[in-house]
Amino acid sequence: MLEKLKNTFSSFVKKTLTEKKLDDAINDLKLLLLSNDVAIDTAEEICNKIIKSFEGEQIGRLTSIQKMLFDTLKETLSEILTPEEDLDLLLEINKKKSKPYVIVFLGVNGTGKTTTMAKIAYFLKKNGLSIVAAAADTFRAAAIEQLSYHMDNVGIRVIKHEYKSDPASVAYDAIEHAKAKKIEVVMVDTSGRQTTNKNLMLEMQKIVRVAKPDLIVFVGDSLAGNDAVYQAREFKKNVGIDANILTKLDADAKGGAALSISFETKKPIIFVGVGQGYEDLKPFDREMFISNILELV
Numbered sequence: 001m002l003e004k005l006k007n008t009f010s011s012f013v014k015k016t017l018t019e020k021k022l023d024d025a026i027n028d029l030k031l032l033l034l035s036n037d038v039a040i041d042t043a044e045e046i047c048n049k050i051i052k053s054f055e056g057e058q059i060g061r062l063t064s065i066q067k068m069l070f071d072t073l074k075e076t077l078s079e080i081l082t083p084e085e086d087l088d089l090l091l092e093i094n095k096k097k098s099k100p101y102v103i104v105f106l107g108v109n110g111t112g113k114t115t116t117m118a119k120i121a122y123f124l125k126k127n128g129l130s131i132v133a134a135a136a137d138t139f140r141a142a143a144i145e146q147l148s149y150h151m152d153n154v155g156i157r158v159i160k161h162e163y164k165s166d167p168a169s170v171a172y173d174a175i176e177h178a179k180a181k182k183i184e185v186v187m188v189d190t191s192g193r194q195t196t197n198k199n200l201m202l203e204m205q206k207i208v209r210v211a212k213p214d215l216i217v218f219v220g221d222s223l224a225g226n227d228a229v230y231q232a233r234e235f236k237k238n239v240g241i242d243a244n245i246l247t248k249l250d251a252d253a254k255g256g257a258a259l260s261i262s263f264e265t266k267k268p269i270i271f272v273g274v275g276q277g278y279e280d281l282k283p284f285d286r287e288m289f290i291s292n293i294l295e296l297v
Helices: 003-013 019-035 040-053 062-081 089-095 113-126 141-153 167-181 198-211 226-238 256-265 286-294
Strands: 101-106 131-135 157-159 185-189 215-221 243-247 269-273 281-283
Touching: 019 040, 040 062, 040 256, 062 256, 062 286, 089 113, 101 113, 101 167, 101 198, 113 131, 113 141, 113 185, 113 243, 113 269, 113 281, 131 141, 131 167, 141 157, 157 167, 167 185, 167 198, 185 198, 198 226, 215 226, 215 256, 226 256, 243 256, 256 269
Parallel strands: 101 185, 101 215, 131 157, 131 185, 215 243, 243 269
Antiparallel strands: 269 281
16 A cells, blocks of 8 residues: 555655756656656645755755655645644534534545445444434435445435435435434435536535535545546535545555545545445544655655
């Protein structure tokens, strides 16, 4: 995991740099970052920080250059991965006085959104909270069946309507059910169509207007690279994002998606998926992620 991004930074730091070679080295680094799923804006931010760190500095011994680059990289990665405000999901749910706490999940098909919802439900239930799920992806009958399957496995009831019914009404009914039954958390699934679909975005906006969620979570696939960043950008622009969850970080992820989504949304990554089981969900450890990237540098 993250091996390719590690190697990118490692090879860059260990190169002997001179004033003449710096521009070439920065260009090489940018290309390497782009090839490892780091979005162009994020790659430019990293490279600009490195260039700035050399302003007014003499290019001297290799060891001092390596330390300067290492420190700059660590600082830059920390800045990118540090959100405007951190978020502790359990704390947020527990401090809300008037329940239910409503979470809307966004993400395109294939990201693992539905499985991730089941993982979150499993996590919340294990921490003593009651949950109900809303099958508000009515665009595909299979989506309703898939959510029901996973939620049945973790013992969570699903509120669902007929195929092609109004998604916002499903969310509304789930929230009313939660109020009546004093259920603490409502988790709303949404359609996974492509973000270029204008009707999808209008549908998402209506769900948010009706459900008035306490939290909007973007579920992104670590393996999707720049596609995940584009999806996050579109959802942020049209609907809004409060937090991110990255799936499949246990697979052959290059690491760039986490950097890029953090940079794009300025919102925290609260969990990462690290396996297929419902327990395979871990809080995102920013410092550990940075250490994993830089340990070979």
